[in-house]
Amino acid sequence: MTTEGVSKTAGQVMHEGAECIGEHESLRRAAEMMRDMSVGALPICGDDDRLKGIITDRDIVIKCVAEGKDLDQTTASELARGLVWVDANANVEEALAKMEEHQIKRMPVIDNHRIVGMITEADLAKELPDSKLAEFVHRVYARG
Template sequence: MTTARDIMHVGAECVRTDQSAADASRIMAEQKVGALPICGPDDKIKGVVTDRDVVVKVVAKGRGAGTFPAGDLNQSEAVTIGADDSAEQAMSTMMQHQVRRLPVIDSGELVGMITLADVARSVSNPQTGQLVEALSID
């Protein structure tokens, strides 16, 4: 069985809830990624912020990215996957919650991220089509 640990990108970095949207953007640029988990003072994942979130919720509304809290960009619930869960479970979770990226946790700690492309490479072609179709609905 292929697990989330097998297909994830290791070394994911959090942006903290008390950091700014500009900090999140800077970290994404440095890491060459389009999304970051948002972690609170308790180191628990509160959500995920994407580069699109910063553009739509901050820049397009004329808000200052340097003062807008990254913690205000998280979703209503943090969707994660366990490191030892199957790649199929990751796909199912992504479809159920309509997300393209999943933080991977092990014993409550962030250990990596899985993207739509990671899952698509690891599952069969018919399943990949189902996943892409499910996540393409707006």
């Protein structure tokens, strides 16, 4: 964890090449993609290749499985939540502030109107000083 981390951009600390689930694809397909890529969240992209939201493994379990919905009939767009994202050129402080404000642990990174990656709490953990990381964890996991 470096003190230089806070002066980096979101694009420098993100995981590159986020793969989208199509807005019309099933939650089963989303779960399979998450399994195959070992990730807990996927950006949802529309037919226009633009970001429409994000879906997490928890969303699938709570809002589909637990509700008795059909994984093959429910689409990713039906569970799309929040369009919180950060520009690739924004500094880590801005990304951190958005994640804290919306109490999210994963956020898409956009460059030139296209998704280029995801920034996660693990990415931040590698870059932030211990004090800043502790503050982030407290704010994101706090329930107000």
